[in-house]
Amino acid sequence: MTDSGQNRTGANEPLVRFENVQKTYDGEILVVKDLNLDIEQGEFLTLLGPSGSGKTTTLMMLAGFESTTHGDIILDGRSLRTVPPHKRDIGMVFQNYALFPHMTVYENLAFPLQCHNVPKSGQDRKIAAALAMVELTGFERRRPGQLSGGQQQRVALARALVFEPRIVLMDEPLGALDKKLREQMQIEMKHIHENVGLTFVYVTHDQSEALTMSNRIAVFDDGVIQQLDGPEELYERPKNAFVAQFIGENNRVNGTVRDISGDRCLVELPNGQTVKALPVNVGAAGEATTLSLRPEAIVLEPADGDGCDDTYPAIVREQIYMGDHTRVRVEACGQDDFVIKMPRGSGARSFELGQDIAIGWRSGDCRALDAA
Numbered sequence: 173m174t175d176s177g178q179n180r181t182g183a184n185e186p187l188v189r190f191e192n193v194q195k196t197y198d199g200e201i202l203v204v205k206d207l208n209l210d211i212e213q214g215e216f217l218t219l220l221g222p223s224g225s226g227k228t229t230t231l232m233m234l235a236g237f238e239s240t241t242h243g244d245i246i247l248d249g250r251s252l253r254t255v256p257p258h259k260r261d262i263g264m265v266f267q268n269y270a271l272f273p274h275m276t277v278y279e280n281l282a283f284p285l286q287c288h289n290v291p292k293s294g295q296d297r298k299i300a301a302a303l304a305m306v307e308l309t310g311f312e313r314r315r316p317g318q319l320s321g322g323q324q325q326r327v328a329l330a331r332a333l334v335f336e337p338r339i340v341l342m343d344e345p346l347g348a349l350d351k352k353l354r355e356q357m358q359i360e361m362k363h364i365h366e367n368v369g370l371t372f373v374y375v376t377h378d379q380s381e382a383l384t385m386s387n388r389i390a391v392f393d394d395g396v397i398q399q400l401d402g403p404e405e406l407y408e409r410p411k412n413a414f415v416a417q418f419i420g421e422n423n424r425v426n427g428t429v430r431d432i433s434g435d436r437c438l439v440e441l442p443n444g445q446t447v448k449a450l451p452v453n454v455g456a457a458g459e460a461t462t463l464s465l466r467p468e469a470i471v472l473e474p475a476d477g478d479g480c481d482d483t484y485p486a487i488v489r490e491q492i493y494m495g496d497h498t499r500v501r502v503e504a505c506g507q508d509d510f511v512i513k514m515p516r517g518s519g520a521r522s523f524e525l526g527q528d529i530a531i532g533w534r535s536g537d538c539r540a541l542d543a544a
């Protein structure tokens with residue numbers, strides 16, 4: 173697509189840079205606090221976070237529909253402060269993708285071209301190219317009502333791509349679709365991104381959606397990016413208790429740091445037990461911490477080869493068969509909601525409710541984070 177793969181400012185410069193960006197709507201509360209974020213040319217970046225965390229506001233400031241209260245946004249080395257939305261070279265897909273129902277697919281795609289003053293002579297080629305990207309060649313004469321939800325979504329994406337923008341912004345575009353279609357569209361969206369090579373910035377509150385599609389994910393909470401990393405890094409190595417909690421499932425156990433030496437710390441639990449953990453985000457000895465353990469990292473009845481540093485007594489409280497795994501809830505470490513995922517075929521066995529067992533884990537899988 174045109175020269176959008178080239179970055180005019182040179183290979184090492186990001187395509188977009190948020191510099192100390194703040195936003196308040198009411199003059200009091202900062203809904204975006206101090207945002208510094210680089211968006212790389214060609215990446216699929218997702219802004220992920222709970223409702224109200226500032227994702228849409230961030231996207232709208234980039235699109236130019238909201239101003240920044242403080243700081244600046246740089247696109248291709250140029251401040252966007254005085255650049256109106258239609259001159260930013262940015263395509264958008266909204267949640268209620270708002271196709272014009274009385275217009276054909278062709279007319280829906282021609283609309284943004286007319287807004288961008290593209291001469292009529294170039295329209296056909298651009299529309300054909302955009303429809304090919306979303307694999308809807310031949311659908312030009314249909315109206316939105318004659319398309320499935322997924323096809324309408326693809327038309328909305330084609331409409332954002334048709335004027336060959338540098339960046340495509342999407343705000344929860346799959347929110348209206350049912351689960352199965354949404355998952356299918358996530359894969360399609362990822363493929364479309366790979367094929368067109370454009371920069372996608374995507375907003376969602378759905379962590380599995382973010383993990384499926386993104387090159388990098390910025391986890392937002394309360395107007396602040398808590399962590400910016402690739403999907404695997406975020407899941408495997410969350411930097412704080414919020415991220416550990418928001419991405420995937422985890423067991424949280426509060427305790428007090430007793431000792432830190434090298435790459436392990438010793439944490440005392442309220443019931444007097446001590447646990448070895450990886451010190452990720454902890455203060456000095458004596459300070460509170462939250463231990464985070466993924467349900468699949470816990471071993472039931474550990475054997476010698478499992479690499480568990482210690483074992484802890486547990487009482488089986490619940491077992492739920494989930495097909496590909498069994499969820500076992502135990503009482504352990506002073507908590508009654510310790511969840512363990514036993515993958516199918518991993519020597520999975522069943523226990524009696526109330527049975528006394530042992531659980532364990534590798535101390536490297538037990539992350540000591542900020543006290544939540």
Ligand code: ADP
Pocket residue numbers: 197198203221222223224225226227228229230
């Ligand atoms: P998200 O997209 O993560 O759900 P938003 O960026 O929409 O979050 O909102 C962040 C905060 O800003 C919320 O507290 C929201 O109520 C507030 N907010 C968003 N838009 C407006 C607006 N136009 N006027 C006033 N407050 C707003």
Ligand code: MG
Pocket residue numbers: 227228229375
């Ligand atoms: Mg939003």
